[in-house]
Amino acid sequence: EPEVTQTPSHQVTQMGQEVILRCVPISNHLYFYWYRQILGQKVEFLVSFYNNEISEKSEIFDDQFSVERPDGSNFTLKIRSTKLEDSAMYFCASSVVRGRGEAFFGQGTRLTVV
Amino acid sequence: DAKTTQPTSMDCAEGRAANLPCNHSTISGNEYVYWYRQIHSQGPQYIIHGLKNNETNEMASLIITEDRKSSTLILPHATLRDTAVYYCIVTTDKLIFGTGTRLQVFP
Numbered sequence: 001e002p003e004v005t006q007t008p009s010h011q012v013t014q015m016g017q018e019v020i021l022r023c024v025p026i027s028n029h030l031y032f033y034w035y036r037q038i039l040g041q042k043v044e045f046l047v048s049f050y051n052n053e054i055s056e057k058s059e060i061f062d063d064q065f066s067v068e069r070p071d072g073s074n075f076t077l078k079i080r081s082t083k084l085e086d087s088a089m090y091f092c093a094s095s096v097v098r099g100r101g102e103a104f105f106g107q108g109t110r111l112t113v114v
Numbered sequence: 115d116a117k118t119t120q121p122t123s124m125d126c127a128e129g130r131a132a133n134l135p136c137n138h139s140t141i142s143g144n145e146y147v148y149w150y151r152q153i154h155s156q157g158p159q160y161i162i163h164g165l166k167n168n169e170t171n172e173m174a175s176l177i178i179t180e181d182r183k184s185s186t187l188i189l190p191h192a193t194l195r196d197t198a199v200y201y202c203i204v205t206t207d208k209l210i211f212g213t214g215t216r217l218q219v220f221p
Contacts, residue, residue, distance in 0.1 A: 004157075033208065033209075035211075037155075042211050042212065042213060043152070043158060043201075043211040044211075045208055045209070045210060045211075048208055056207075056208065089155055091157050091158070093157075093158075093209075098207060098208070101163075102160040102163070103160065103209060104160065105157030105158045105159065106157050107156055107157050108155070108156070108157050110155075
């Protein structure tokens with residue numbers, strides 16, 4: 001069964017450092033997403049990406065965040081200068097279509113900012 | 115504003131059917147009803163979705179009322195591995211997760 005893979009599974013970083021979270025979406029999918037979940041809270045939408053550009057982003061996705069599809073297979077989320085409150089599970093997802101079909105989620109990267 | 119309303123938690127005995135309700139009284143004509151679940155802190159997992167008609171797959175059944183203002187997810191024979199948070203989402207676009215229903219399946 002196809003799956004979305006995320007690396008690393010756990011990353012610890014110092015406050016102020018840059019981190020890059022990596023995702024490999026399912027190969028024939030066209031829409032890509034990042035979500036985050038702070039411990040004990042809801043899964044929150046961050047950004048959607050289609051045709052090599054951001055199609056929508058939430059208020060959480062400020063200038064510290066960026067996304068990229070550098071090589072046609074990977075989909076990355078970069079946090080430029082991490083803050084303590086960025087500590088969360090980050091989930092990548094992909095889908096063939098948007099809003100009318102199944103989205104597949106990866107198992108997440110647990111980011112801990114110390 | 116919340117588009118769906120779900121009970122905070124439910125219990126179900128193993129082997130019995132689990133019926134999870136969802137109210138979505140403000141659903142618009144082109145919005146789909148999706149169900150996802152999240153087991154512990156794993157990534158959300160798609161279960162089923164529908165527009166107007168009832169749907170069934172290998173995991174569950176989705177019953178949508180005729181006026182589309184509510185729906186029920188049915189897990190026909192719940193197992194301990196079905197213990198999870200279940201999210202009902204209505205959308206034509208990106209998935210927005212609420213707080214869901216925490217289903218506890220007990221032996």
